[in-house]
Amino acid sequence: MSNPASPPAVGVVDDRPPLTFPPGFLWGAATAAYQIEGAAAEGGRTPSIWDTFSHTPGRVVEGHTGDVACDHYHRLGSDVALMAELGLKSYRFSVSWPRVQPGGTGPANAEGLDFYRRLVDELLGHGIEPWLTLYHWDLPQPLEDVGGWPARDTAARFADYATLVADALGDRVRYWTTLNEPWCSAFLGYGSGVHAPGRSDGADAVRAGHHLMLGHGLAVQALRAARPTAEVGVTVNLYPVTPASEAPADVDAARRIDGLANRFFLDPLLRGSYPADLMADLAKVTDFGHVRDGDLATISTPLDVVGVNYYSRHVVAAPDPDAEPEPYWRAPSCWPGSEDVRFVTRGVPVTDMNWEIDAPGLVETLRRVHEEYTDLPLYVTENGSAFVDEVVDGRVDDADRLAYFDAHLRAAHEAIEAGVPLRGYFAWSLMDNFEWAWGYTKRFGMVHVDYDTQVRIPKSSARWYAEVIRRNGLAAQ
Ligand code: IFM
Numbered sequence: 262m263s264n265p266a267s268p269p270a271v272g273v274v275d276d277r278p279p280l281t282f283p284p285g286f287l288w289g290a291a292t293a294a295y296q297i298e299g300a301a302a303e304g305g306r307t308p309s310i311w312d313t314f315s316h317t318p319g320r321v322v323e324g325h326t327g328d329v330a331c332d333h334y335h336r337l338g339s340d341v342a343l344m345a346e347l348g349l350k351s352y353r354f355s356v357s358w359p360r361v362q363p364g365g366t367g368p369a370n371a372e373g374l375d376f377y378r379r380l381v382d383e384l385l386g387h388g389i390e391p392w393l394t395l396y397h398w399d400l401p402q403p404l405e406d407v408g409g410w411p412a413r414d415t416a417a418r419f420a421d422y423a424t425l426v427a428d429a430l431g432d433r434v435r436y437w438t439t440l441n442e443p444w445c446s447a448f449l450g451y452g453s454g455v456h457a458p459g460r461s462d463g464a465d466a467v468r469a470g471h472h473l474m475l476g477h478g479l480a481v482q483a484l485r486a487a488r489p490t491a492e493v494g495v496t497v498n499l500y501p502v503t504p505a506s507e508a509p510a511d512v513d514a515a516r517r518i519d520g521l522a523n524r525f526f527l528d529p530l531l532r533g534s535y536p537a538d539l540m541a542d543l544a545k546v547t548d549f550g551h552v553r554d555g556d557l558a559t560i561s562t563p564l565d566v567v568g569v570n571y572y573s574r575h576v577v578a579a580p581d582p583d584a585e586p587e588p589y590w591r592a593p594s595c596w597p598g599s600e601d602v603r604f605v606t607r608g609v610p611v612t613d614m615n616w617e618i619d620a621p622g623l624v625e626t627l628r629r630v631h632e633e634y635t636d637l638p639l640y641v642t643e644n645g646s647a648f649v650d651e652v653v654d655g656r657v658d659d660a661d662r663l664a665y666f667d668a669h670l671r672a673a674h675e676a677i678e679a680g681v682p683l684r685g686y687f688a689w690s691l692m693d694n695f696e697w698a699w700g701y702t703k704r705f706g707m708v709h710v711d712y713d714t715q716v717r718i719p720k721s722s723a724r725w726y727a728e729v730i731r732r733n734g735l736a737a738q
Contacts, residue, residue, distance in 0.1 A: 309359045366418060378433075398456070418476075500575045505576055521542075531567070571641060573612075666726065
């Protein structure tokens, strides 16, 4: 494969050295079930909250749904062959709960499990390590109908589901992630309501976050009981949170958002407690009466690995003292109790999601998790960017995305040199897919997908990444 030109821009002298990653570094790419599989009503699968949400007018841009998505359900063989061509060492995918346990309770659906068995066998046959995520946001709709994640019972249902999947696939899957980005499930799903199930209640969002973590802890125990040799972890999406100025009010705004975005999850999962300042911030939203004795011990059940998803940084400022009579923050918010904190843009380059590109933030994030929370092996389980792509003569030259990966891999290497036990990196995403409330309008893939024909075209970033994997590092520029 060719190694297309990498950043920086033409005319800029680049003396960056080649970088080599530690032996055995796990190079991968990630996807999620609802974003790629399609076959929404096939093989015994029943609706999840995302089927309901995406079929509700006005919820997803242009009314897009995951009904067909990338049709991966029917293209598993050729998709894995493509992964092998790119030289992936690992593939991180998620299991669709309503495909393997329709309705979210009761026995497993053999046809659903067979799909994942075939996927895993195909991966292993190509020497690609399967990395399985149990929950990437597709709660079976009947569980939402009886309360969803704000209801405590959902945590127990999740552990039952974990046992079904471990019994079926535990003999061939080594790496298990319980939840992907519980912040999104809780605060986008039940706070701002921009994600499924589209509910907007701060107290429900906080309860959902707690029960997601409780479900995680119970699932870790279930996985260990079913497969003592499994390597089990959780994936959190983390952001450095920077105050817009050194003014005490801005610094306090950063503390609050850091509490909700990062410490709400890191502290219970890795320290077995909620931060006192966060609980004080949330006092006007909830009395934490949903937390029962023993929950935090369950939530902090020891793990083998921690997954970090990193995309960008938050820069925040204190509430606007001149806010209008009907302040913007009356709208449903994903920051309960801190709705009035302002998110500031710095004018630095952004991706097509309007997210600031901030590679040093990855170093900061990984160092923080390692230095403040855990000695466990860390994996970047997602990192990537959406940009507008153009197919020209059958090629997609995605120089922006390639530069984003390059900068973040250099950051990952810097973190390793600073002592972080970073063991692997998964690009988000293997291929363009259903970007939740944005439907198919945002492209994160290293592989371009034509949604009319389902033709896949590896972009320049994919060819470049293949070369990175082959060298186990970055070439001198
Ligand atoms: O597409 C999502 C993914 O499902 C979870 N992490 C962030 C990605 C980009 O928004």
